[in-house]
Amino acid sequence: MERKWEAKLKQIEERAACYERKPLSSVYRPRLSKPEEPPSIWKLFHRQTEAFNFVKSCKEDVHVFALEYKVGDGQRIYLVTTYTQLWFYYKSRKNLLHCYEVIPENAVCKLYFDLEFNKHANPEADGKKMVALLIEHVCKALQELYRVNCSAEDVFNLDSSTEEKFSRHLIFQLHDVAFKDNIHVGNFQILKPAFHLIASEDDSISEKTGHGFSHFSETPIKQGISFGKMSPDQDGESWTLNSKELERLGSAKQSSPDLSFLVVRNNTGEKQLFVDLGVYTRNRNFRLYKSSKIGKHVALEIAEDNKFFPKRSETVSEENQCFLSSLVSNVRFSDTLRILTCDTSQNKEKRIECFSSTNTKAENIEGFRCSPYPEIDQFVLSLVNKNGIQGGIRRWSYFFPEELLVYDICKYRWCENIRRAHKSNNIMILVDLKNEVWYQKCHDPVCKAENFKSDCFPLPAEVGLLFLLKEEEEFTATETMNSETENPHKPPPSTLSKGVASDADWDNGIDDTYFLEATEDAELAEAAENGLLSYYSGVDEIPDELILQVLQE
DNA sequence: CAGCGCTACCACACCCC
């Protein structure tokens, strides 16, 4: 017993000496100027849904990130924190090496592309040239389909190429324009005509040899795309396309741009597209700027031929600006923001089904559209069905950072600003889920110019209550298997604490020997101080890998 | 104890000519 105590004392002394030699880096202190210091948020979850549930319960502007922690099988855990705090711990690049942004389903996001080809299988391919051609093509399409002006200077171009593979991420920084969600980005497939290139008339000779093939010199395409003019609908505010329109445009024979540059060969010599179309799924993980895949050492860095440079800021470093620009789902609501949509005909049918339980088909066809929050949809509908006027929901957008649901209303134009209905401009109902209030804005240029926003009204108790009940259910359902690690900085909100580990749990979770082991290395001590300690405490499998990663640096 | 979402593929049932 005595011995054990001595040994422990010695270890502690050693640790103290170590800390003296290399003092710990600063702890994150958010907005010190404010008297009530906002709490730091740093929580890890094993399950994505638990992470998103926590975000819902959180008043702050938090986001979900995925962290890879096991080599090989790509296992991930989920981190919830703010952009600011993540960047604080992330920027040194001594830890958090393999981070991914989770692009939330249904949330407004930027246009983005994942580009790649195998260099050996495509010896003739000039990656930079292909990127430039793609950007040019996409900009042209944005102009012709949505009247959006942009150029290569609005495209953040990140490189993650290796000896083997050419690999890029493009993140479009459009001015006051974003897509409804990443599924719509996926539907916006200007590149579909290029599929004909893969399917049709494959020259079997070069396919077999896999050499002597240049897609630049290939036979001209029969099918291309000519971008017809988008006609704004009645109110001139809709920028909606569906795949049929795209098809129609795609089948037009005139002035087909040459898309053959998009065709590359994979390892086995088969034709495929330069653009990876597999990155437009729900809750897609998209690797962060300056992160590498686990087991690899190539991080996403600004490409040589990048032409986008964020605006200089007094308060935010250039690197931080780049980081923020690289985030696909970092789009905030603004009065001037235009939301682009691109539907498939399938989706339209689905939406109709979605509402058929409560409404007649006739109504649905006229464009009633449901959000992931049917109770709120119903409430909004009740707001715009007044005084014999049957208003409807033309569409909705969800802004993840603010937890804001924006409903574009049709056929009901009462505006609180002018205290009468607008003649030709539609109104919006905005539902703030964080503060559980709703208010009205509108598309009228005059109202917009004065930045009109009606008073806030509380959401009816039923809606709020339904909400809480739903969440409560989810929390209790996952409670038994719930063992996410706790953030040492902040105790969980008491109302939700039953679903998360308590501070006491956290203390008990520290494995003393492990702690000593971990802090033997000064860098690890720093990592621990930087918030990763919470990581070590509750999760058994993660630490080894993290230690390995930190030691390798 | 512990990832997620999706597609391609396969086995099998059922139906019809």
Add this chain to the structure above:
DNA sequence: GGTGTGGTAGCG
């Protein structure tokens, strides 16, 4: 043989 379904390996 054509079509629908349900389960799953494997990919991004």
